[in-house]
Amino acid sequence: MHVLILGGTTEARRLAELLAAGTGLRVTTSLAGRVAAPRLPPGEVRVGGFGGAEGLAAWLREHEVDALIDATHPFAGTISFNAAKAAATAHVALLALRRPGWVPVAGDDWHEVHSLGDAAELLPTLGRRVFLTTGRMGLAAFAALEDLWFLVRAVDAPEGPHPPRMEVLLDRGPFTLAGERALLSRHGIDVVVTKDSGGTATAPKLTAAREAGLPVVVVRRPPVPDGVPVVAGSEQAVGWLAEQGAFPDAGRNLT
Template identity: 55%
Template sequence: MSPRVLVLGGTGEGRRLAEKLAQLGISVVSSLAGRVREPKLPVGEVRIGGFGGREGLAEYLRAERIGTVVDATHPFATRMTENAVSATETTGTELLVLRRRAWSPGPADEWHQVDSLAEAAEKVGELGRRVLLTTGRQELGCFAAARDIWFLVRTVEEPEQPLPPNMTTLTARGPFDTAAELELLRTHRIEVIVSKNSGGSMTEGKLDAARRLGLPVVLVRQPDLPPAPVVHTVAEALTWFRERGSHAG
């Protein structure tokens, strides 16, 4: 029985990588956190739910004879990444981080980049009173004190408490193209967008729309990369595996 690959997924990149590795004849298991009720499932074996911290993940790696872990989680899933670094160090397992590149501003963009949602909440009041908030359904409590601002909160599922007092929720799953985003911003008379700098094309349409309308955007910077090999695309990840022929078969 050859060593297996564990893909810590939940992203489009994770799903695509699991499919490509399976096509190469590599035994892959994808792990999803289970925070979304109806997640898009990757090809092959899937486990849903947490591991029980870094110790639980290390125990799983040993028990399941995992040879390589690919951290293909969301760029802001910092706790899972920290657990992956610790568990792979403890067990001597290879770790590869698949992290999509952050968005970069163009000359026509008015971006205000901050390091946390708390900073974003402080900044947004300086820029507008009608806000499209697309930072995910957790940690919205950072904006709960903004009583003179109206928020359109867009999440995949219903957001968690506490919530901003003046808000409307919109549950939707991307991709969101530029035309649809332009219509959304105009319909709701949005004056500023707040988002995490997640990178990728699935939700980039709102940035294109903001550029066309001349709207400011508050973006939370991606966390620092962990001390591990990092690739930014599925193609780069496959190259990394092929260079280790013992895994690629």
């Protein structure tokens, strides 16, 4: 059985590791290629786009894929909808693997928005020194905010339009609470912007912001396409594959 994982996340890499542990499956992980030096999972790896839903459907047929698992970043909305269309066209079983989103707790000052554009519109009312942790894509949404200063943290250097007053910090999580506290203090940050990526790797910034009494603009994630089953962890994805008849009973011990 051939399983295609649309990857690029910790959960996708963990799933590939689980499936490489003697399941007898052929596992291919597809990476978008937006990160210069990605952490490669075990198994076969392909890098680059498919050419939309039609291209993905053709790839599924050509490579005789039996199950497709969309384990992309929660904000990679386009590929998720392309995956749903392609799976339906090629008659391939599809699962979405999504880590749970963050939930505010007592003491948080969250301002939830639906897009980066909404975040940019709200920012001038909240602060002047912004810790922008939404990645290198989408900085154009903040390019007109000339009166605000931005600390932009990303894995790779950003390109294209960006805020005129900006410092870039190239770094990759996981991050520590002590480190996030020091960063907010050192740069005089008074407002934080983040996508609701979920997980623990970048969550310490939320705790540090809460402790400092800082407002946090949270961009909510797009929905999973209608009708696509969703699990929250890699082990659950293995269980779903077992339900699809992916491997002998011995493989079920992976979960």
